[in-house]
Amino acid sequence: MADETPVFQIQRMYLKDLSLEQPNSPQILLEQQQPAVEINLAMAAEVVADGIFEVTVTATVTTKVADKTLFLVEAKQAGIFEIRNIPDEQMQGILGIVCPQMVYPYLRAIVSDVCTRAGFPPILLNEVNFQAMFEARMQAEAAQANGGSPIITSAN
Secondary structure, rough: OOOOOOOOEEEEEEEEEEEEOOOOOHHHHHHHOEEEEEEEEEEEEEEEEOEEEEEEEEEEEEEOOEEEHHHHHEEEEEEEEEEEEEEEEHHHHHHHHHHHHHHHHHHHHHHHHHHHHOOOOOOOOOOOHHHHHHHHHOOOOHHOOOOOOOOOEEEE
């Protein structure tokens, strides 16, 4: 008889992708106006191998002064998780809530650090309720399956 003990382990956390753009520098750096900041988050999960999953959380931070971009940061933080012998009905919640909650603090630190190193005040990403995001996505998917609205793939 095979071992059916549930397994949940972090194998690795890593920065998958990072981009910083300052398309209007140096002229825009002379502006005295307070920039507008827009933050978008997205999540993804995929199977890497049997019982091994990669969960990625992406933050896109766009700051503008008037209609010109001051800077744009896109950071993609990922984690590799070993998840075995978990009931199917619990897997979506683990991949959509538990894993992103573990990845997100690393992402927050990276975004803040990149902004500071680029010469700007740090952007501090707010805490995220991944449970609420997951539930909203499940409701949207159910609505779409019933002919309703499209799937929600990101949140502000």
